[in-house]
Amino acid sequence: MHFKTESPLGPLGWRHCKNAIPKNLIQEIKAELSEWMTIKGSPKKGLVFNDIDRQAKQFSNCISDFQLSLQKNLPCLPSVYKLALSQEIKGVLEANTGWSKSELSPIHNIRVKYPSKYGVSPFTTVPWHQDYGATDPGQSNLCVVTAWIPLTSTDSHNGGIEIMPRSTSLGWLEHRRGESGPEVKDEIMKEVLNERRDLQPIKTKTILGDLILFDQYTLHRSLINSSNQLRWSIDMRYISSGSESGRPGMWHRNPVVGECVNTEVMSLIQQRQNLMDNPETTIRKRVDSN
């Protein structure tokens, strides 16, 4: 491990921002998701708020394929970027990190976590890790902040996230790529918890409109969904304008938080997706270079 204690989010390394996002922006995402699932063959039955769950359950026979196609569909979901680049997110980032201008990192996801009875996917039920592991090992001067934005209320029962406040002071810990995704090595986790009795995990509980911010070294994990509902979320990563993005060469430029989501911004998203879909592309992650 190496020690680097400066977190833009202060010594706790994370913040729970309550009621930070207008519900209409989340509603727009759900409407676009619903349209997309209709096109994929699962028509909506009415205008009920929870219809996206009912539609998505039609795809429950192969939850990893569904998750993959959801990710690939990001260029067709401008509502996700309207939220990610919104004035509200700009305000949240400025108030909590002090960054006067922020940019979106190409490291971001949309996730759907099915109830565990449909299977548990390593992409949505992630063990203890630090997001620094997803960054390119060629970039060493990084300061990335994650905004985890649930599109449904979340808690420990339906697959919310658990955070280890103050773990940012540990700096980067060695990870391994386990069966259920990248995770801090067992022996390191044990040593850390043994030495640092002040590190006590918190199971977050969010309602619609809340978001969780955490920095690149803050340990977190995502819990099993033991409920009957799907847990939808987006996780966007941000940097202070002009600094390293965590994944170079993915698009012509980083979208600026607060800018209008027009066709030019969506063409950047498409460019990122084309690159990721290209079999010749290798995405280098620090977690694989221990």
Ligand SMILES: O=C(O)CCC(=O)C(=O)O
């Ligand atoms: O959404 C999840 O369940 C996992 C999120 C996460 O671990 C991350 O964004 O790094």
